[in-house]
Amino acid sequence: MLLQIKNLHAGIHGKEILRGVNLDVDKGEIHAIMGPNGTGKSTLASVIAGREVFDVTAGEILYKGKDLKKLSIEDRAREGIFLGFQYPVEIPGVSITNFMRTAVNEVRKFKGLDPLPGGEFLRLMEEKKRLVEITSNLTNRSVNEGFSGGEKKKNEIFQMAMLEPMLAILDETDSGLDIDALRIVANGVNKLRRPDNAFVVITHYQRLLDYIVPDFVHVLFEGRIVKSGGKELALELEEKGYDWIKKEQK
Amino acid sequence: MESEANNILEEVTQGDYKYGFVTDIETEYAPVGLSEDTIRYISTKKNEPGFMLEFRLKAYRHWLTMVQPKWAHLNIDPINFQEIIFYAAPKKKKELTSIDEVDPELLATFNKLGISLDEQKKLAGVAGVAVDAVIDSVSVKTTFSETLSKHGIIFCSFSEAVQNHPELVKQYMGSVVPYTDNYFAALNSAVFSDGSFCFIPKGVRCPMELSTYFRINAANTGQFERTLIVAEEGAYVSYMEGCTAPQRDENQLHAAIVEIIAMKDAEVKYSTVQNWYPGDKNGLGGIYNFVTKRGICKGNNSKISWTQVETGSSITWKYPSCILLGDHSVGEFYSVAVTNNYQQADTGTKMMHLGKNTRSTIISKGISAGKSNNSYRGLVRISKNAINSRNYSQCDSLLLGAKCGAHTWPYIQVDNKSSIVEHEATTSKISEDQLFYCQQRGISAESAIGLIVNGYAKEVLKQLPMEFAMEAQKLLSISLEGSVG
Numbered sequence A: 001m002l003l004q005i006k007n008l009h010a011g012i013h014g015k016e017i018l019r020g021v022n023l024d025v026d027k028g029e030i031h032a033i034m035g036p037n038g039t040g041k042s043t044l045a046s047v048i049a050g051r052e053v054f055d056v057t058a059g060e061i062l063y064k065g066k067d068l069k070k071l072s073i074e075d076r077a078r079e080g081i082f083l084g085f086q087y088p089v090e091i092p093g094v095s096i097t098n099f100m101r102t103a104v105n106e107v108r109k110f111k112g113l114d115p116l117p118g119g120e121f122l123r124l125m126e127e128k129k130r131l132v133e134i135t136s137n138l139t140n141r142s143v144n145e146g147f148s149g150g151e152k153k154k155n156e157i158f159q160m161a162m163l164e165p166m167l168a169i170l171d172e173t174d175s176g177l178d179i180d181a182l183r184i185v186a187n188g189v190n191k192l193r194r195p196d197n198a199f200v201v202i203t204h205y206q207r208l209l210d211y212i213v214p215d216f217v218h219v220l221f222e223g224r225i226v227k228s229g230g231k232e233l234a235l236e237l238e239e240k241g242y243d244w245i246k247k248e249q250k
Numbered sequence B: 001m002e003s004e005a006n007n008i009l010e011e012v013t014q015g016d017y018k019y020g021f022v023t024d025i026e027t028e029y030a031p032v033g034l035s036e037d038t039i040r041y042i043s044t045k046k047n048e049p050g051f052m053l054e055f056r057l058k059a060y061r062h063w064l065t066m067v068q069p070k071w072a073h074l075n076i077d078p079i080n081f082q083e084i085i086f087y088a089a090p091k092k093k094k095e096l097t098s099i100d101e102v103d104p105e106l107l108a109t110f111n112k113l114g115i116s117l118d119e120q121k122k123l124a125g126v127a128g129v130a131v132d133a134v135i136d137s138v139s140v141k142t143t144f145s146e147t148l149s150k151h152g153i154i155f156c157s158f159s160e161a162v163q164n165h166p167e168l169v170k171q172y173m174g175s176v177v178p179y180t181d182n183y184f185a186a187l188n189s190a191v192f193s194d195g196s197f198c199f200i201p202k203g204v205r206c207p208m209e210l211s212t213y214f215r216i217n218a219a220n221t222g223q224f225e226r227t228l229i230v231a232e233e234g235a236y237v238s239y240m241e242g243c244t245a246p247q248r249d250e251n252q253l254h255a256a257i258v259e260i261i262a263m264k265d266a267e268v269k270y271s272t273v274q275n276w277y278p279g280d281k282n283g284l285g286g287i288y289n290f291v292t293k294r295g296i297c298k299g300n301n302s303k304i305s306w307t308q309v310e311t312g313s314s315i316t317w318k319y320p321s322c323i324l325l326g327d328h329s330v331g332e333f334y335s336v337a338v339t340n341n342y343q344q345a346d347t348g349t350k351m352m353h354l355g356k357n358t359r360s361t362i363i364s365k366g367i368s369a370g371k372s373n374n375s376y377r378g379l380v381r382i383s384k385n386a387i388n389s390r391n392y393s394q395c396d397s398l399l400l401g402a403k404c405g406a407h408t409w410p411y412i413q414v415d416n417k418s419s420i421v422e423h424e425a426t427t428s429k430i431s432e433d434q435l436f437y438c439q440q441r442g443i444s445a446e447s448a449i450g451l452i453v454n455g456y457a458k459e460v461l462k463q464l465p466m467e468f469a470m471e472a473q474k475l476l477s478i479s480l481e482g483s484v485g
């Protein structure tokens, strides 16, 4: 099992947000997580990535069988956990090229590899840019600064392609994308899919799941996964909304 | 949430100074303390012509009538001038004619600092950098002087200039910063020992970067350097200055003067990477860096630009300025000042617009960490006759942590109606969001801060010559580096 989440409780400033999440993700699988606004989807993603502002109060997260608690944010990333942000952050004055070179080389160092020589790094960048159909000048610009919503999301997928994670969590990467961009992002994910890696896609729209076909769909509601099913669950949610789930919970 | 980010920042911003070693060289000292005798000693040591001694004594007598200024936002422990050694020089065995004769200890020192005094060692394809290496009170070696002299360029130590070009020294020394200018300028004028002298003749574009590397080595010693750059009509030169000092528990005084004269159509670019010993984590020791730097755009269409990266010194008091006398002349000031632990910096610029259609740009980026204090102080004055002049100022402060301070004091005085002055200021912090984003990509907190700080300072760093830019980038990260738990 790649990722095992057992009875995870987590919150912030004493306020509980996740109230007993259980989730198993195996290699080669694609999971979709859906659910109303504010139910803790992004919080779950952040907690897996190790964001320190959230307190884990109970339960555990095992990644490749190891307890994640002891790993720093950067070591989790270096071990292959990637988070595609719902709201990617601007870093003024730092070009994507420079940012990615620092990231790729720190990950390589962790794995005992030498830094990638400049030429090879640029070739890798070109290859991955083609994968997500990014035009050349975007990577010379500062990370996310002045990017359109769609450009920010494409940049997240580009970074994912560069880092080739084992477990990629994509938090609403489809929000704000036009039809073409949606197809590009989904294609990117499909091309990066391998038997030994896994994806967790957080989304509000079944539309994305036409392109990235999930093995499992989960509904997160008030800090718990209250329903799981196959991809037909997404269609049902699209049709009926969340009211029936809320009623079931009451 | 903020406190999380602050914790990381605190750990990361507790780095160590990497240039704190002392070289064991035989050194010759002036008697401790300051008097007319000290000044005569220095002048005699340097075998100076009479006009120099006269200048020094006038400056000294004037200094005696002055008191140390208090207007800067700085806490300065009283300086006891009778406890300072005003002249220290590595003992010379004989006159140097080639690099092989420079004391190997000295060569090793400069190599350790990353400065090559060996002309043969220049990189293939790179134009090379001419270096004047100054240790304590004297210049030990100037490279490429001969190559430069073929273009009519004079690049030598100030002492040599006094010997070989007294008429030029007499003409320009004190013409931009008179000895009456301020307390530390008067002191420097009395006791200055060495520094660099550059003269670029009419119409010559200097084919390589000129640089001076200042190193304080001896204990209890002050360094009082003086640099004079003259660019004649249509000349161009890019000049760089670097500085380091050993790690010591007591404060050491560094009071320098730099004067620049740019004639019609001339351009001078002056870049500094100042990394004097900043003191330890508890504020013990460090260099007092009290510097007067000023350039005059004397001719029409001339240009002077100052770029500084200030990471060292326990106290920095420094305002590289431009007097824009010629019509259409241009002054620029680009600054990154980093303060950490207990460092204090009060730095900025003065842009004095006197000529018509003069333009000035000020970009100042302050970065404060630890318990430090970082102030920008600037004056933009546009005189009545400086019609159609413009100034644009941007002063940004970045705070790393909650215990440091950032202050901005922009003074603006405009005496005509056709000129435009714009001033923008921002204060920001490195957010937890930004750190998390970087760390999520596998970048350590330490490198992340380095990246973010360098990004923040980019507008200034890109003004530096290539040879300096890399060093400055590393220095910015190192100044804020430490052990992340």
Ligand SMILES: Nc1ncnc2c1ncn2[C@@H]1O[C@H](COP(=O)(O)OP(=O)(O)OP(=O)(O)O)[C@@H](O)[C@H]1O
Pocket (backbone or CB within 6 Å): A012, A017, A035, A036, A037, A038, A039, A040, A041, A042, A043, A044, A053, A086
């Ligand atoms: N840093 C924070 N400080 C305080 N409350 C927070 C913080 N982060 C999240 N929360 C709260 O936790 C709850 C869950 O937020 P989260 O972002 O995980 O929801 P979400 O399911 O991703 O919602 P959406 O679909 O709108 O993206 C919300 O009530 C939110 O306000």
Ligand SMILES: [Mg+2]
Pocket (backbone or CB within 6 Å): A041, A042, A043, A086, A171, A172
């Ligand atoms: Mg969310």
